[in-house]
Each structure stands twice: as structure tokens, then as C-alpha cells.
Amino acid sequence: MIFQIQILKDHFNMKKLPKTYSNILLKNGYLIINSENYGSIEWIKNLIIKTIKKNVKKFDGELNNLHKFVSIKKLNKIRMSVYNTINKNTELKKKYFSVCNNVIDELVGNELAIQKKINISFQLPKDNSSLLSLHSDVWSGDSPYEIVVWIPMVDVYRTKSMYILPQNKYSKFLNTLKKLKNKSSNQLYKKLKNDFIWLNLKFGQILIFNQTLPHGNVINEEKTSRISLNCRFKGLFTPYGTKTLGDFFEPFSMKVISKIGTNYKLPKL
Amino acid sequence: MKKVKGYISSRKVFGNFYPQKVQNLVIRDYCKRKKYFFLFSSVEYSINKSYLIFEELLENIDKVKGIVCFSIFQFPLDNKIRNNMFNKIIKKKKFIDFALEEISIKKKVDILNVNELATIRYEDEIKKK
Numbered sequence: 301m302i303f304q305i306q307i308l309k310d311h312f313n314m315k316k317l318p319k320t321y322s323n324i325l326l327k328n329g330y331l332i333i334n335s336e337n338y339g340s341i342e343w344i345k346n347l348i349i350k351t352i353k354k355n356v357k358k359f360d361g362e363l364n365n366l367h368k369f370v371s372i373k374k375l376n377k378i379r380m381s382v383y384n385t386i387n388k389n390t391e392l393k394k395k396y397f398s399v400c401n402n403v404i405d406e407l408v409g410n411e412l413a414i415q416k417k418i419n420i421s422f423q424l425p426k427d428n429s430s431l432l433s434l435h436s437d438v439w440s441g442d443s444p445y446e447i448v449v450w451i452p453m454v455d456v457y458r459t460k461s462m463y464i465l466p467q468n469k470y471s472k473f474l475n476t477l478k479k480l481k482n483k484s485s486n487q488l489y490k491k492l493k494n495d496f497i498w499l500n501l502k503f504g505q506i507l508i509f510n511q512t513l514p515h516g517n518v519i520n521e522e523k524t525s526r527i528s529l530n531c532r533f534k535g536l537f538t539p540y541g542t543k544t545l546g547d548f549f550e551p552f553s554m555k556v557i558s559k560i561g562t563n564y565k566l567p568k569l
Numbered sequence: 570m571k572k573v574k575g576y577i578s579s580r581k582v583f584g585n586f587y588p589q590k591v592q593n594l595v596i597r598d599y600c601k602r603k604k605y606f607f608l609f610s611s612v613e614y615s616i617n618k619s620y621l622i623f624e625e626l627l628e629n630i631d632k633v634k635g636i637v638c639f640s641i642f643q644f645p646l647d648n649k650i651r652n653n654m655f656n657k658i659i660k661k662k663k664f665i666d667f668a669l670e671e672i673s674i675k676k677k678v679d680i681l682n683v684n685e686l687a688t689i690r691y692e693d694e695i696k697k698k
Binding site: 378429435439440477483485486 | 586609622624672
């Protein structure tokens, strides 16, 4: 992490930075882009709606209204069913990647590993059963060599969205963490509440963020439901955390010379 | 059905690494046999000596009947520190179970039994080294 801060310091010393995706990510820790392929994002949304309809017969097809048709008690059962069904669709990962292909190429590279199963979150208004409190993915088994692509299926804002600590507040966060080491993560959140940024996105926009930065969500206090997907991408040959290639990740794209290299064995005498 | 919250680790548990998927399977199976209604597990930060997520569970313990942890060995080796953590649960008339060891703490005397088990196991590990 010290190394990362050093990179940023070096970076900010440069007078004028070209507005590349990489520079925005380094400076802010996240970027919001318009989908590179609107058709794909519509395809994903339709797949989710179709799958929910199979589980919830009366569902009207409007994801914002999901809370009107699903009780919080049955929510996880339905979420798991939708999660398993959509992940059986072999097109899903290709469509997912196509919404941010060029950005991933610039930020991560073109030999990629992808999460084996794309996560889906349902945040119904007032539901406190599926919260993800303040965390960094790296603190729970992911490696710092990964990027998260987060796609909301509805417009998201304020508590219907998620929050993230911007890069320039990270040093302050580390100091606060040291001071509050015997407290709870909730107390840590409260202490830094004003430093977090709530991310507002319209349907069709994509959030890409550095998962080493602390982030999370709170109870959705808005009137409508949030449905969002998240998936991690990383360089295929970069270090893995405890979520490894095979159990959590799978190869997504691999160049021919890497295939030759991984299959090559020195001759035996 | 008693509602319980899971608590798993992203650090090594007593020198062994257990994937989160496996920890959750053990907890889920335990809850099924105990007829508990299992809510999601909270994952402790991998930062060394962090119990920030456990402390958050304690803050919200009124929403559930108890906590089911993967193992007793997710907790500090020091008996005093561990006792303090478990006492907070008992004071609120809740319970804490450890799925791998299949033990439960509901009363003060249970903490003593758990400490005995933990001490023997620690000593055994030290001797092996």
C-alpha cells in the first residue's frame, strides 16, 4: 500500500495529466462510464427480469418495484435462484465484458481472469438483511490486483447506491483505523462518514473501482429497489489472493504465446 | 426457529487456511442440524488482530438470538481478551456457537469449558512445534 501511495504522489507531482481512464482511476479510485454496448446491458436486464418472473409470478417486470412483490423473508431464496440461473447462461460473461471492454483493456490488460460467477445484489427499501458494511475486498480474500465492474440495473442514488472512500482520503482512513483498532467497523464508518462519496449512476452507466479502497452500503432508505451486479477482472498471470484461479476465478482471455508458454515443458534427457 | 448470524474468517484459523466457501458450508450444516435460521455470514477483515467486524456483530446482536462462528480458533489466544468478547454476548442473554468444534457458550461456565479446550489445543500445537 505504501508503494501505491508513492505512485500517487509521483503522479500528482506531474503538472498536467492526460484524462485517461488510468489517470482517473489513480486519482479518484473509481470511474463511472457510459456502457460501451447499450444492447448488452439491456440484454442483461431482460435476462434478470425474465428469471425473476419465473420465481415471482406476479412481478410486473419493473425492477424498481421488486419490493412490492418479494418479502424480505423470501428475498435471499429468490436472489440465490436468480443468481444460479443467470450464471448458467453462457452468454452472460461475454455481454458483461462487452459493456466495458476498452476500459478493462486499458486498466487491466488483455489477458484476463474473470470471476466464475457474477454476483447479484437486491437492496430492497428498509431491508437490513443484506448489507455489506464498510470493507475493502482485499481484507476478505481478494488480491489488490483486481478491479470491480459494478452495474446497476436501475438508476441508483444516495442510500440506494453504494459509497466509496476516494483515493485522496486513504491516508486519513489508515490513521483512523489505527486509532479505532478495538472498535467496530460501524464506528469506523461513522467516524469517516463525511469522507465517503455516494455514487449516483443512471441505468446504462457502469462503475469501475479500485477494490482496495474501503466501500460498502447502508439500508436503502429510498422508495424503490436496487438491483445491481458486480464482477471482478484481473490480469490472468497476476498474483491471486485466497480467492484463487479455479475456485473463484477462471481464465477469460489468453493470447496464443501464453498458451504456448503454459504448455511448454523443457525436454528431458 | 432461532435466527443466527454467521461469522467467518479471511485469515488463517490456527495456522490453517479454510476457504470462505468451506467455512460457510460447515456453518450451514451445523445450523441445519441445530434447526437455526441462518442469516448471511459476516467476514472478518484479514488485517492482523482485527475484530472490527465481530464488534459490529455485537453492536447488532439484538436482531438475532446468537452468533455461529466457524471455529473457536478465530478468536484471540489470550483467555482474558477472549472472555471479554464472549461475556458481552452472555450479558445480552444471547449465545455463541462454534460450528467446527460443535460447542456452544450460553453461560459463564461454558466459557471455562471452552478455555480448557483451547488451552489444551494450544499447548498441543506448541509441543508439536
